[in-house]
Amino acid sequence: MTxxxxxxxxDAAEIAGLRSPRRMHPxxxxxxxxxxxYLICVVANALSRATLAPSPLIFWxxxxxxxxxxxxxxxxxxxxxxxxxxxxxxxxxxxxxxKLARDPFAFTYSDELVHAYNAVAIDRHEALxxxxxILPATxxxxxxxxxxxxxxxxxxxxxxxxxxxxxxxxxLLIMIALFVLFDRISGPRVAGIAAAVYTANANYLYFDxxxxxxxxxxxVFIAVxxxxxxxxxxxxxxxWVPIVMGTATVVVTHHLSAIALAVTLTVLCLTPFALRRxxxxxxxxxxxxxxxxxxxxxxxxxxxxxxxYLAPVFEGAAEGVKTTIRGDTxxxxxxxxxxxxxxxxxxxxxxxxxxxxxxxVLAALVALGLRQVWRRRLGPVELLLALAALAYFGTLGxxxxxxxxxxxNRASGFLFVGVGFAVGCSRLEHWAPRRVPHAGRVLxxxxxxxxxxxxxxxxxxxxxxxxxxxxxxxxGGRIESESLAMGNWxxxxxxxxxxxxxxxxxxxxxxxxxxxxxxxxxPDIQDTLFIPAMAPWMREILRDNNIxxxxxxxxxxxxxxxxxxxxxxxxxxxxxxxxIEPYAVKKFEDQGGVRVxxxxxxxxxxxxxxx
Amino acid sequence: xxxxxxDLLVVAILSATSAVGILLLPGGxxxxxxxxxxxxxxxxxxxxxxxxxxxSVTGAVRLLSxxxxxxxxxxxxxxxxxxxxxPLGRPAWTTLAxxxxxxxxxxxxxxxxxxxxxxxxxxxxxRVRRLDAVLLVLALVAASxxxxxxxxxxxxxxxxxxxxLWMLPGVAGPGDEVVIGIRSAEKRSQAYRLELxxxxxxxxxxARIVLAPGRQYQQRLRLPDAPALSxxxxxxxxxxxxxxxLDRVGDPYRRVTIKVASR
Numbered sequence: 079m080t081x082x083x084x085x086x087x088x089d090a091a092e093i094a095g096l097r098s099p100r101r102m103h104p105x106x107x108x109x110x111x112x113x114x115x116y117l118i119c120v121v122a123n124a125l126s127r128a129t130l131a132p133s134p135l136i137f138w139x140x141x142x143x144x145x146x147x148x149x150x151x152x153x154x155x156x157x158x159x160x161x162x163x164x165x166x167x168x169x170x171x172x173x174x175x176x177k178l179a180r181d182p183f184a185f186t187y188s189d190e191l192v193h194a195y196n197a198v199a200i201d202r203h204e205a206l207x208x209x210x211x212i213l214p215a216t217x218x219x220x221x222x223x224x225x226x227x228x229x230x231x232x233x234x235x236x237x238x239x240x241x242x243x244x245x246x247x248x249x250l251l252i253m254i255a256l257f258v259l260f261d262r263i264s265g266p267r268v269a270g271i272a273a274a275v276y277t278a279n280a281n282y283l284y285f286d287x288x289x290x291x292x293x294x295x296x297x298v299f300i301a302v303x304x305x306x307x308x309x310x311x312x313x314x315x316x317x318w319v320p321i322v323m324g325t326a327t328v329v330v331t332h333h334l335s336a337i338a339l340a341v342t343l344t345v346l347c348l349t350p351f352a353l354r355r356x357x358x359x360x361x362x363x364x365x366x367x368x369x370x371x372x373x374x375x376x377x378x379x380x381x382x383x384x385x386x387y388l389a390p391v392f393e394g395a396a397e398g399v400k401t402t403i404r405g406d407t408x409x410x411x412x413x414x415x416x417x418x419x420x421x422x423x424x425x426x427x428x429x430x431x432x433x434x435x436x437x438x439v440l441a442a443l444v445a446l447g448l449r450q451v452w453r454r455r456l457g458p459v460e461l462l463l464a465l466a467a468l469a470y471f472g473t474l475g476x477x478x479x480x481x482x483x484x485x486x487n488r489a490s491g492f493l494f495v496g497v498g499f500a501v502g503c504s505r506l507e508h509w510a511p512r513r514v515p516h517a518g519r520v521l522x523x524x525x526x527x528x529x530x531x532x533x534x535x536x537x538x539x540x541x542x543x544x545x546x547x548x549x550x551x552x553x554g555g556r557i558e559s560e561s562l563a564m565g566n567w568x569x570x571x572x573x574x575x576x577x578x579x580x581x582x583x584x585x586x587x588x589x590x591x592x593x594x595x596x597x598x599x600x601p602d603i604q605d606t607l608f609i610p611a612m613a614p615w616m617r618e619i620l621r622d623n624n625i626x627x628x629x630x631x632x633x634x635x636x637x638x639x640x641x642x643x644x645x646x647x648x649x650x651x652x653x654x655x656x657x658i659e660p661y662a663v664k665k666f667e668d669q670g671g672v673r674v675x676x677x678x679x680x681x682x683x684x685x686x687x688x689x
Numbered sequence: 690x691x692x693x694x695x696d697l698l699v700v701a702i703l704s705a706t707s708a709v710g711i712l713l714l715p716g717g718x719x720x721x722x723x724x725x726x727x728x729x730x731x732x733x734x735x736x737x738x739x740x741x742x743x744x745s746v747t748g749a750v751r752l753l754s755x756x757x758x759x760x761x762x763x764x765x766x767x768x769x770x771x772x773x774x775x776p777l778g779r780p781a782w783t784t785l786a787x788x789x790x791x792x793x794x795x796x797x798x799x800x801x802x803x804x805x806x807x808x809x810x811x812x813x814x815x816r817v818r819r820l821d822a823v824l825l826v827l828a829l830v831a832a833s834x835x836x837x838x839x840x841x842x843x844x845x846x847x848x849x850x851x852x853x854l855w856m857l858p859g860v861a862g863p864g865d866e867v868v869i870g871i872r873s874a875e876k877r878s879q880a881y882r883l884e885l886x887x888x889x890x891x892x893x894x895x896a897r898i899v900l901a902p903g904r905q906y907q908q909r910l911r912l913p914d915a916p917a918l919s920x921x922x923x924x925x926x927x928x929x930x931x932x933x934x935l936d937r938v939g940d941p942y943r944r945v946t947i948k949v950a951s952r
Binding site (some may be wrong): 102103106107109110112113114116117120121123124127128129130159160163175178179182183200204205206207220221222224225227228229231232233234235243244247248250251254255257258261294298301304305308316317319320323324326327330331547549550551552553554555556557558560563567571572645646647648651652667672673674675676677678679687 | 711716717720721723724725727728729736740741747748749750752753754756757758759760761762763764765766767768771776777778779781782783818820821824825827828829831832834835838839840841842843844845846847848849850851852853854855856857870872873874875876877878901902903904927943944945946947948
């Protein structure tokens with residue numbers, strides 16, 4: 079393997095390049111290619127919105143054009159530190175732009191609408207901690223929504239525009255933080271590669287780019303970790319401020335990230351003892367203690383609703399793992415077809431193969447990287463990251479359990495930091511046989527691209543990867559989907575009322591309609607809306623919760639948050655809409671309610687007419 | 690040599706100007722720019738300048754600190770302001786951001802003293818080669834085209850349109866007046882007929898309403914004008930509004946009801 083060129087040589091090369099009037103700076107070309115890739119992704123999404131069924135290759139080509147040239151440049155030795163940081167930021171923002179290309183008009187993800195409601199509530203009431211009927215724990219973690227409401231109030235922005243900016247800032251932060259973290263440990267070349275590898279994690283492109291509290295908390299978590307690593311070596315007191323402020327931000331933003339931060343810092347305190355080695359670096363125990371105290375204080379005094387929210391999730395996950403191992407529950411099918419309410423969408427065979435192939439490729443690179451790290455003297459931070467990389471592969475097994483899948487999926491955003499670090503240390507880019515001097519770089523770049531593809535396939539259902547028709551043009555006019563229009567109608571005609579609604583439609587009523595909406599199983603609104611008979615317990619639920627209005631949706635997709643926002647499509651482009659039993663809707667009228675609104679599939683009943 | 694702090698001066702002036710802009714401007718792009726400067730840029734930069742004198746940390750660390758502290762100021766600031774019971778309105782946010790920025794600038798100024806000069810006078814003009822400039826302009830064009838295409842609603846041939854119909858009590862109350870509304874989300878202009886039914890009695894309210902996609906029709910109806918209701922509507926009478934599409938025969942296309950309350 080060829081030796082790494084020292085960074086001084088790369089700076090000298092850059093200066094020499096600058097002096098030449100004919101040469102083009104690579105960064106300019108990469109900016110152009112990244113924006114071209116973004117434009118291609120926009121075209122793919124536009125074709126999908128226009129129901130023209132674009133080939134998936136268009137989307138993959140656009141994504142590849144963003145990632146591959148940048149990754150290849152980062153594997154080289156010529157780029158300066160400044161250029162590597164720039165490219166890493168460009169990569170992060172370019173991929174964020176892909177998410178925005180999918181959802182250019184409004185938030186559409188289930189959790190986005192819930193958090194948008196909280197931000198709107200803060201903006202309207204000019205106070206925190208308003209209630210949220212769908213996810214009651216969320217208002218007690220107001221970091222994301224508070225920052226968003228600040229921009230709404232001062233800049234006169236909509237919740238969508240302000241939310242895009244806040245999450246965009248978070249996406250920029252995560253890339254900078256990863257670069258600084260890895261640069262401090264292993265130098266800028268490893269830092270650039272590792273940060274690029276991180277974008278291959280399954281949640282990066284869509285899930286962690288949504289307007290949700292983890293999307294802000296996770297980048298701040300990594301930024302705090304980077305600052306702690308800097309502090310360990312330098313002991314600069316000034317670093318206390320970003321560490322403390324960052325920790326406080328994570329604590330007030332997202333419960334799981336706060337717990338993860340406290341655990342991570344605690345493990346970092348203990349790893350020197352595990353290594354049984356004296357170190358000149360400072361032990362970050364004050365920050366670990368501070369994080370633990372902050373998490374405990376916030377949970378006890380403000381966010382105690384989260385205990386009831388999280389406990390069933392972890393209990394269910396643990397139970398699910400046991401039953402899956404025992405064989406009582408069948409394992410979760412990988413690449414499960416997505417039931418959209420009207421269609422079933424399969425994952426293409428080639429995507430499945432490539433996604434599965436990404437796992438052993440990543441594992442091999444991680445193994446190579448950990449070997450390198452072990453050789454050069456494992457420090458506490460390296461040990462922590464190595465453990466994270468190994469734990470990531472352990473959590474892949476959780477994806478086989480139907481109830482533990484979510485835990486494994488959420489953990490990957492944190493643990494993949496270790497994977498990025500390990501792959502960055504693999505030194506594959508240094509493999510340069512005489513006949514093919516760039517073989518190592520090409521292989522590493524190809525591996526990053528494959529890992530990214532695998533991550534996108536694993537992280538988001540195939541049929542929902544591209545934009546669906548939410549707002550369309552018709553004869554010069556602009557029309558919205560039935561669910562979105564219903565929410566807007568509520569805002570104009572029945573604002574701030576109390577509703578029962580199917581899970582998907584409930585979110586539009588919540589955000590756009592500024593309504594108090596009851597949905598799901600607790601209380602059992604779902605069965606109240608779907609069972610074609612009116613039982614006494616249903617009347618009791620509606621009465622006990624003071625629910626005057628009922629939103630019914632004859633389409634099954636009304637209960638599928640991922641599909642409910644969009645227009646129904648006509649056969650054979652999409653399968654015939656699955657409709658629920660007619661009497662499930664009619665029973666509300668037979669019980670004395672009146673139909674105040676009818677848009678075909680969606681009918682709204684007033685249970686107490688005449689008041 | 691006299692110490693210069695051009696960056697702090699620029700931050701202070703921009704922050705003060707932005708604060709005034711946020712409080713006084715009605716809205717739109719200028720106020721958004723003020724908000725972006727004062728909330729997203731100034732606190733992070735000023736705090737970083739206060740914590741890390743020039744040359745003490747790398748550019749990457751400085752950038753990390755700027756972005757982290759900007760986000761942290763907003764996120765934790767909301768919690769702190771709320772704890773003081775001050776409403777989270779424009780004055781509160783503006784005051785918070787301006788106070789943090791001003792305090793940090795003062796600290797930065799004092800810490801730098803005569804040694805931490807930041808002067809724009811000595812900065813070299815960045816050199817951009819022609820080819821780079823062309824590529825960057827093309828990138829800007831591509832990005833702009835992407836945003837424009839993204840934000841443009843497109844015809845969706847396979848999407849199924851629909852029509853909304855509603856009927857609600859008017860301002861005067863359910864015994865006196867109702868409001869009937871129709872909004873077309875069909876893919877092409879549609880003609881409708883609107884009828885009102887009370888028991889066996891039926892009356893055509895509008896024989897022909899033509900709506901283009903996205904257009905709306907509303908009618909306020911005084912109940913004495915409704916069929917079979919004179920001289921007085923009985924308590925609990927159910928009025929039904931039925932909407933028919935003129936290009937279809939048969940059952941109503943949409944149907945809404947209202948119960949007349951006592952007057």
